[in-house]
Amino acid sequence: xxxxxxxxxxxxxAAARGVTRGARSTTGLGALWVAVVALxxxxxxxxxxxxxxxxxxxxxxxxxxxxxxxxxxxAGMVSIGQQAFVGLGAYxxxxxxxxxxxxVAAIPVAAVMCAAISLxxxxxxxxxxxxxxxxxxxxxxxxxxxxISSNSSIGGGTGKTVPGMSSLGPRAFEEVxxxxxxxxxxxxxxxxxxxxxxxxxxxxxxxxDNEVGARSAGARVATARRIVYLVAALGCGAAGxxxxxxxxxxQPASVFGVQWSAEMIFVTMIGGxxxxxxxxxxxxxxxxxQQNLAHDGAWYLIIFGSLAVAIAxxxxxxxxGTATSRLRVQLFPVGYHVGRPxxxxxxxxxxxxxPPAASTT
Amino acid sequence: MAxxxxxxxxxxxxxxxxxxxxxxxxxxxxAAVGIVGPNGAGKTTLFGVVSGDVRPDAGDxxxxxxxxxxxxxxxxxxxxxxxxxxxxxxxxxMTVFENVLLAAQQGARARGPExxxxxLAALDSTGxxxxxxxxxxxxxxxxxxxxxxxxxxxxxxxxxxxxxxxxGLTDLEVGELVSVVREANxxxxxVIWIEHVVRALLATVDRLLCLAGGEVIGxxxxxxxxxxxxxxxxxxxxxxxxxxxxx
Ligand SMILES: Nc1ncnc2c1ncn2[C@@H]1O[C@H](COP(=O)(O)OP(=O)(O)O)[C@@H](O)[C@H]1O
Ligand SMILES: [Mg+2]
Numbered sequence: 001x002x003x004x005x006x007x008x009x010x011x012x013x014a015a016a017r018g019v020t021r022g023a024r025s026t027t028g029l030g031a032l033w034v035a036v037v038a039l040x041x042x043x044x045x046x047x048x049x050x051x052x053x054x055x056x057x058x059x060x061x062x063x064x065x066x067x068x069x070x071x072x073x074x075a076g077m078v079s080i081g082q083q084a085f086v087g088l089g090a091y092x093x094x095x096x097x098x099x100x101x102x103x104v105a106a107i108p109v110a111a112v113m114c115a116a117i118s119l120x121x122x123x124x125x126x127x128x129x130x131x132x133x134x135x136x137x138x139x140x141x142x143x144x145x146x147x148i149s150s151n152s153s154i155g156g157g158t159g160k161t162v163p164g165m166s167s168l169g170p171r172a173f174e175e176v177x178x179x180x181x182x183x184x185x186x187x188x189x190x191x192x193x194x195x196x197x198x199x200x201x202x203x204x205x206x207x208x209d210n211e212v213g214a215r216s217a218g219a220r221v222a223t224a225r226r227i228v229y230l231v232a233a234l235g236c237g238a239a240g241x242x243x244x245x246x247x248x249x250x251q252p253a254s255v256f257g258v259q260w261s262a263e264m265i266f267v268t269m270i271g272g273x274x275x276x277x278x279x280x281x282x283x284x285x286x287x288x289x290q291q292n293l294a295h296d297g298a299w300y301l302i303i304f305g306s307l308a309v310a311i312a313x314x315x316x317x318x319x320x321g322t323a324t325s326r327l328r329v330q331l332f333p334v335g336y337h338v339g340r341p342x343x344x345x346x347x348x349x350x351x352x353x354x355p356p357a358a359s360t361t
Numbered sequence: 362m363a364x365x366x367x368x369x370x371x372x373x374x375x376x377x378x379x380x381x382x383x384x385x386x387x388x389x390x391x392a393a394v395g396i397v398g399p400n401g402a403g404k405t406t407l408f409g410v411v412s413g414d415v416r417p418d419a420g421d422x423x424x425x426x427x428x429x430x431x432x433x434x435x436x437x438x439x440x441x442x443x444x445x446x447x448x449x450x451x452x453x454x455m456t457v458f459e460n461v462l463l464a465a466q467q468g469a470r471a472r473g474p475e476x477x478x479x480x481l482a483a484l485d486s487t488g489x490x491x492x493x494x495x496x497x498x499x500x501x502x503x504x505x506x507x508x509x510x511x512x513x514x515x516x517x518x519x520x521x522x523x524x525x526x527x528x529g530l531t532d533l534e535v536g537e538l539v540s541v542v543r544e545a546n547x548x549x550x551x552v553i554w555i556e557h558v559v560r561a562l563l564a565t566v567d568r569l570l571c572l573a574g575g576e577v578i579g580x581x582x583x584x585x586x587x588x589x590x591x592x593x594x595x596x597x598x599x600x601x602x603x604x605x606x607x608x
């Protein structure tokens with residue numbers, strides 16, 4: 001995941017061409033990301049407790065948005081029911097903590113449980129396409145919420161407090177939950193990136209461009225979609241688990257709320273669907289607006305909603321997509337580049353303004 | 362030994378239009394078979410039946426003597442059926458190399474450097490190597506057709522289905538195409554080639570099927586099939602083309 005490793009290989013003939021990842025030289029990007037994560041890890045020592053908790057919520061939403069982006073932006077599955085896994089992740093932590101588990105250690109366990117539950121759910125919702133799929137995912141989320149609410153041993157409709165964190169002082173609690181959230185978002189974005197760079201990522205891109213062509217070239221579309229759905233459940237489950245640990249209280253109406261889907265969709269659309277950078281940028285914009293306008297009541301939501309609509313109409317590729325369509329910047333390069341056998345030439349496919357001069361030796 | 366491909370009593374209709382009434386034929390491993398027939402005869406649909414895109418109303422498709430009628434296109438590709446589409450289906454927002462790499466990784470189940478080697482070899486043999494880093498969406502029609510062929514080759518097929526890949530090519534380009542297909546065939550890949558450019562077929566295949574009215578109306582030595590009265594009848598008006606190519 002750091003500096004892209006070029007694979008030198010000899011093909012037939014004298015010409016040996018290197019195949020590298022990413023359209024431009026991307027050495028140093030790995031170092032950049034390490035520096036960013038290291039800086040974020042020090043944040044609890046640099047900023048106030050309130051700001052730490054804002055950053056924590058930023059990580060939670062970014063994790064969710066990254067997962068929704070994988071689903072809708074790459075696998076063509078527009079879900080409005082990912083709160084099913086947010087809620088189940090939160091309740092996973094609650095149940096495990098009730099049984100004596102350390103809540104922080106329960107985060108990955110709850111996430112894996114969500115991934116496991118997503119498999120049978122996928123058998124159900126994958127029978128539907130497009131809008132029907134979207135609605136089915138919402139129905140599943142509501143059903144999960146109902147089942148949980150009717151179970152009084154885990155707090156019923158009013159919810160329950162997550163035990164097991166009281167031994168930590170307030171300062172240590174803040175730090176531990178912050179680092180847990182940072183770890184989750186780094187793993188989530190890293191996993192999304194690794195997935196898109198893998199063979200599966202190529203399958204998703206091909207299916208997006210031409211599904212019939214992809215199938216006849218051997219791509220197993222249903223398997224690819226199922227893996228993405230599973231990963232998205234894992235990520236959203238981890239985000240929900242973080243909510244439980246950081247808020248120390250789990251309520252069905254809150255963790256299963258459709259507002260999670262609304263926020264994931266908003267930030268992804270604003271930042272740029274179908275790019276890894278998009279949700280990052282969109283989540284930053286969301287939190288900036290929220291922090292600057294939250295004291296004016298719900299104004300930030302209205303402004304944010306209007307922004308999302310405006311972007312959907314005039315810049316459907318989102319802020320990142322629009323900005324980089326000219327600049328060709330890639331902070332997460334996923335493509336391939338074939339080196340020239342002999343001399344190097346710029347091979348970026350820009351339509352030439354004038355016909356290329358005949359062999360400028 | 363079982364034939365590589367066998368169609369058994371395949372029947373297909375679209376509404377009132379009969380595409381295949383009762384089509385049966387077999388193709389041996391390593392064979393080179395041409396298919397001709399008037400437009401709308403159902404040639405492309407028949408490829409769909411073989412590759413899994415089209416579900417026949419009745420009949421079966423066998424690969425290596427095993428019924429594959431219920432397998433989806435991806436599974437059939439992985440078993441060795443590689444196809445091109447008459448109307449190209451490129452992955453527009455991916456580069457030419459990535460288009461072909463997908464086929465190598467999925468169809469041929471290759472990984473890492475092995476998949477790169479398959480992809481580069483397919484680009485080399487189809488002359489697309491200089492365009493490796495271009496987006497497929499920026500290619501012209503002829504290059505798209507080459508990309509179809511490159512993608513099919515990169516799946517490392519045992520059976521290659523070519524659907525009118527020579528249309529619109531110059532004589533020189535037809536010659537290059539023929540040598541690519543023959544090269545694959547000499548490596549043991551069985552080829553079934555639907556083509557109106559009869560001279561390309563005659564340079565490549567040793568068996569020709571003629572499809573018309575939902576039936577196989579000619580099957581055998583290419584020149585004999587083209588000379589048979591029934592085939593000449595359905596090709597009425599294009600006698601010149603056929604006559605030219607037989608010489
Ligand atoms: N999906 C479809 N639905 C209805 N009719 C179709 C479909 N696909 C092909 N056809 C019709 O079937 C006939 C045979 O088409 P095709 O197989 O493309 O013939 P060919 O390749 O021999 O020119 C044509 O009349 C075409 O319009
Ligand atoms: Mg056709």
